[in-house]
Amino acid sequence: AKPAGPTPTVVTRKAKRGDRFADLSELKDVKTQQAVADLLGVQNPFFRMHDGCAGATTHIDGETHINFASYNYLGLNGHPEVAAAAKAAIDHYGVSCSASRLVAGERPIHRELEHRIAEFYGVDDAVAFVSGHATNVAAIGHLMRNGDLVVYDSLAHNSIVVGATLSGATRRMFAHNDLDALEEILIQQAHAHERVLVAVEGLYSMDGDFPDLARLVNMRDRYGFWLMVDEAHSLGVLGETGGGIAEECGVDPKDVDIWMGTLSKTLSGCGGYIAGSHSLVEYLKFSAPGFVYSVGMPPAVAASAIACFDLLKREPERVAKLRANGARFVEQAKAAGLDVGTATGTAIVPVMVGDSLRAVHLANRLLTRGVNALPIVHPAVPERSARLRFFLTSDHSFQQIDHTVAVVAEEHHGLAK
Numbered sequence: 001a002k003p004a005g006p007t008p009t010v011v012t013r014k015a016k017r018g019d020r021f022a023d024l025s026e027l028k029d030v031k032t033q034q035a036v037a038d039l040l041g042v043q044n045p046f047f048r049m050h051d052g053c054a055g056a057t058t059h060i061d062g063e064t065h066i067n068f069a070s071y072n073y074l075g076l077n078g079h080p081e082v083a084a085a086a087k088a089a090i091d092h093y094g095v096s097c098s099a100s101r102l103v104a105g106e107r108p109i110h111r112e113l114e115h116r117i118a119e120f121y122g123v124d125d126a127v128a129f130v131s132g133h134a135t136n137v138a139a140i141g142h143l144m145r146n147g148d149l150v151v152y153d154s155l156a157h158n159s160i161v162v163g164a165t166l167s168g169a170t171r172r173m174f175a176h177n178d179l180d181a182l183e184e185i186l187i188q189q190a191h192a193h194e195r196v197l198v199a200v201e202g203l204y205s206m207d208g209d210f211p212d213l214a215r216l217v218n219m220r221d222r223y224g225f226w227l228m229v230d231e232a233h234s235l236g237v238l239g240e241t242g243g244g245i246a247e248e249c250g251v252d253p254k255d256v257d258i259w260m261g262t263l264s265k266t267l268s269g270c271g272g273y274i275a276g277s278h279s280l281v282e283y284l285k286f287s288a289p290g291f292v293y294s295v296g297m298p299p300a301v302a303a304s305a306i307a308c309f310d311l312l313k314r315e316p317e318r319v320a321k322l323r324a325n326g327a328r329f330v331e332q333a334k335a336a337g338l339d340v341g342t343a344t345g346t347a348i349v350p351v352m353v354g355d356s357l358r359a360v361h362l363a364n365r366l367l368t369r370g371v372n373a374l375p376i377v378h379p380a381v382p383e384r385s386a387r388l389r390f391f392l393t394s395d396h397s398f399q400q401i402d403h404t405v406a407v408v409a410e411e412h413h414g415l416a417k
């Protein structure tokens with residue numbers, strides 16, 4: 001006879017056939033947004049197809065537009081020297097290094113790039129990751145842990161927030177660029193945590209402004225936290241010679257514990273880096289999951305980033321032109337009665353328009369007039385601060401900038417409130 005016992009439960013949930021994600025509740029939200037846009041007759045400005053190399057101009061649907069939507073700050077993507085360096089690396093190494101660097105993926109070009117980055121900051125060493133986003137996630141997520149505290153600016157990039165969340169540390173956010181508010185958090189909470197990391201950006205990609213780095217360094221010395229600066233948008237952009245926020249603020253780069261940056265903007269590739277002390281770099285190289293368990297950076301990307309560093313050093317006039325362009329845009333926009341928020345007149349200038357629908361409308365109108373600039377809408381920014389965002393490059397001419405500002409002002413002021 002069978003032994004007595006509980007009757008096993010029969011699983012009745014059968015796997016459906018076809019698209020098993022079609023009724024995902026989160027997808028419904030995305031579809032509702034699209035349906036509302038369709039209903040209002042607003043074209044979707046996202047995933048627009050561009051052809052060729054995007055810089056001061058770009059090609060969409062066979063037409064050339066003045067372009068303010070790419071991170072090609074110094075016009076180095078498409079530069080023949082940069083392309084030649086990438087091609088030579090492909091001829092020598094192939095297109096992939098075909099393994100994690102820890103095992104069989106290490107190539108001399110990786111270390112050459114890392115030495116260049118370390119030299120740029122005057123710090124011990126650097127490590128390059130295959131993605132900028134993954135760099136923040138891996139570094140913050142791996143350095144910090146339960147019992148620690150991560151404090152960041154309310155406009156910090158998603159990758160900083162995700163890294164902090166994954167770390168298991170307590171997270172606190174301070175109002176954008178409000179270092180008094182940061183100090184308040186430190187006074188109240190720093191002592192209760194073993195390690196404290198404060199993460200800021202060198203240039204904020206939504207507002208085009210930057211923090212007072214000298215004051216942050218001073219606070220770091222007084223409160224003992226690790227200071228991390230994400231230079232995704234400030235490398236090659238801020239400072240007289242493009243030396244970044246440290247040069248801009250007259251700070252010794254050695255006084256920042258963790259320099260983070262991406263290769264996807266000024267350096268015209270993709271990937272990210274962490275630069276700092278020997279111990280920091282060694283720890284990440286031997287144990288950070290996003291590095292150890294990920295393929296090494298394609299050699300061509302490392303080679304083109306090195307070529308960009310060479311050009312940055314040799315042609316500082318590119319930085320000067322970018323700064324002049326940023327200042328020109330802000331000056332013209334203000335004169336035309338546009339609201340550029342707290343933009344400092346560098347590579348990123350927002351034009352506030354008030355709500356998401358209006359921002360999308362305006363972007364679409366601009367496109368019909370030969371200007372490509374993207375709307376930034378909720379939830380990327382609060383609904384009332386929806387905006388158009390303009391990324392400048394050193395290749396824009398004053399004429400392109402003046403024309404654009406005039407068109408934006410005309411469309412913005414012309415659009416019914």
Ligand code: PMP
Nearest residue numbers: 131132133157205230232262264
């Ligand atoms: N940090 C900041 C501040 C960013 O703006 C971005 C993306 N633009 C990243 C990190 C991620 O970099 P990537 O796009 O190169 O992955």
